[in-house]
Amino acid sequence: MTDAATRLSRHDAPPRKATAQGPAQRVGKPVTRTDAGAARRGPFRPDVWLNARQRHASRLAAHYFRAFDVLAVTGLTLLCAAFVAPGGLIHAEVSQIAPFGLGALTTLALLRSLGRYRFSRGQRTATHLASVAGVALVGAAAAAALALVLRPGDATRWDALILWGGLNLAALTALHLTWCGRVARWRASGALTPNIVLVGATRHAEALIREALKRRDLNVLGIFDDRLARSPAAVKGVPVLGASGDLLTHKMTPYVDRIVLAIDPRAEARVRELTARLSTLPNEVTLLVEPNGAQEMTAALDRLAAAPLADIQGSADPDRRAFHKRMQDLILGLIALIALSPVMAVIALAIRLDSPGPIFFRQRRHGFNQEEIVVWKFRSMRQEAADATASRQVTHNDDRVTRIGKFIRATSLDELPQLLNVVTGEMSLVGPRPHAIGMKTGHVESARLVGEYAHRHRIKPGMTGWAAVNGSRGPLHTAQDVRRRVQLDIDYVERQSLWMDLWIMAVTVPVLLGDRAAIR
Structure with missing residues (x-):
């Protein structure tokens, strides 16, 4: 594999990590650079590319x-x-x-x-x-x-x-x-070295990159600047990858720990505008105030580069809460996987006998911090009609759904293989339901209908969730459906606790079985 950092052009994705095989793949030796290539590749080359979920783990x-x-x-x-x-x-x-x-x-x-x-x-x-x-x-x-x-x-x-x-x-x-x-x-x-991107190809960005190159405890993956016509191709070797709006959909976003605004803090209107726009992302946004001298620059970089392990103190500590949630997922997920394995075996046999094609359906969906994950389900549609991007959402008496598919979709038994996603850490038992990448509501991509859509990615997606037990389940046919689900998901992200998760799991089965209005 060629050097990971050398492949990041304006719209290129980072190299694919080996999620299914274990740790992320290590990159090989860097290739010989040309002057043009150096401007695109940048000087910061992590030995491993880990997304935010893996780094948080x-x-x-x-x-x-x-x-x-x-x-x-x-x-x-x-x-x-x-x-x-x-x-x-x-x-x-x-x-x-x-x-x-x-x-x-x-x-x-x-x-x-x-x-x-x-x-x-x-x-x-x-x-x-x-x-x-x-x-x-x-x-x-x-x-x-x-x-x-x-x-x-x-x-x-x-x-x-x-x-x-x-x-x-x-x-x-x-x-x-x-x-x-x-x-x-x-x-x-590099698993604990923070990855940041800068917004603004300014002298503030240049000073930060210069010091970061000396320290090597901070990875500056790229720069985004709205003045692309006037901005250079690179700043101190770090490539300019696009405008600030490109961050909303850029393939690099799942690998970013923090977004740093490297613009003049006195431009208050511009700061407010960028902060409001980028606040829709699950990444933390920080304003870089111009340091007064080397001591303040060192202190600013120390704060950005500080990556100790999670503090185990404090009842409100989000890392402590995330640990408890992970333990809950591991223990209950393994118990459920073992207990439900006979049921899953029967469903697999029924699918095999009902229609030709594979037993499982795999679909790329958005996970924590907009990471792309492969979600497992039992196949409920005819193989030739499978819709990996959910470009056409399911309707009543949809002719693509098989006989067994109608039953397992109505009872949500098609979701049971996602217990594997839970055990591996890509999903949680409770959280916002993961949507297919590029899923459309009508003829518009669902993610573009609500500005706060990406907020639901600030926590791992779940097999069930607050939206599901409050009636927002299945396809989203209107913009109002998208807004209601996103609002319920954001409510859950802000209120999540062990007891809330246990209550949601307890009411999931009776709520879903009693929901005759939902179309799945």
């Missing part, structure tokens, strides 16, 4: 790291507490096991509160391991202090506490050495 690793730490410390605590309670933990006295509990809670609380799961850029492994060891020793000291107060003369307890402290120190050191190694590999591959 790497940032959420902090929650997985902490889960392993909790399991390790809890297991060692129960093991050593059982050592001083021959009759079993159930019959042990509180004074026997309380020191171990206090030590474990102290250790885990300090690891979290001191930010030992952030793994910020530039942090040394030795410093991190030393701080983890210090936390383990503080936990052991807390346990020893309580033991000294409760039962100072119990020699067996002191042997167990020393054993617990040593094992705890060794286990946490080994685990965090592993975590540091994983994070270092992600940083080396």
Whole structure:
């Protein structure tokens, strides 16, 4: 494969990632550049191209790291507490096991509160391991202090506490050495290096690119400028890929972490106009204020390039909420996939016997951050009439739908293979329904009918969702249908919680089975 960054012209897509096979493909050696080619290719070449969903999954690793730490410390605590309670933990006295509990809670609380799961850029492994060891020793000291107060003369307890402290120190050191190694590999591959695009081929953009080239901790993928007639083909080697409006549909958008407005902040009307236009995208938009000197430029780039792992603190933290949602999808999705596998096997056999063609229908749809994903469904239409782009939406008594297709569409059983999309992380159990790329309402592409359409891509698409249980299900035949569904999807994105998801899943089956008006 040729260098990924060399293929980004004004309307070219980034190289296709190997989603189905595992990690994104690594790019090969860069080809020899000509002067014209250099202007198109740009100097920033990520070793791997990861879309926003894949990069966000790497940032959420902090929650997985902490889960392993909790399991390790809890297991060692129960093991050593059982050592001083021959009759079993159930019959042990509180004074026997309380020191171990206090030590474990102290250790885990300090690891979290001191930010030992952030793994910020530039942090040394030795410093991190030393701080983890210090936390383990503080936990052991807390346990020893309580033991000294409760039962100072119990020699067996002191042997167990020393054993617990040593094992705890060794286990946490080994685990965090592993975590540091994983994070270092992600940083080396570029998985944690932020990707940005600039709006405005200005001197502000030129200064930022110049400094970013020196630091190499920030990828500037391209520039968009509305003054294409006057703008250069490239700024410091970074290509100008189109006008700001092209960002709304550009193939690069799923790979962008942040959009930076590199225009004069004193042009307030222009700033407001661009912010309003780009706010329809799921990407974060930032205004670059002209730095006053090298120190402020460094601070600005530090804020843009900062890519620590997700902070596990705070009840309102979106990363924490995303982790809980992913755990919900994995656990419930796997249970559903196993439990419903006999039903899926029967449906597959019925489809095979009913009409010629494949059992499954695959369709490219928009996922998180407008990523293109392949969604799996049971085939419900005749093979020769399959409509991959949903250019013609289903109507009542549609002649394209097979006999089995009518039943599985009416009961939404055709959606069951999407459990595979949920388990692999491309979809969620609950979220805005993914629409086919290029889906039309009438003769107009649905995405062009509502300015806030892309807001529904700020969260993973779901097998069911708030819109589906509120009557917005199936084809969208009018602009008003599109507006209502988008508004319901945005309501869900803003209100999403574990309890809301559980309620939506609980009412999905009775609501969909009782919805006789929906045409699918």
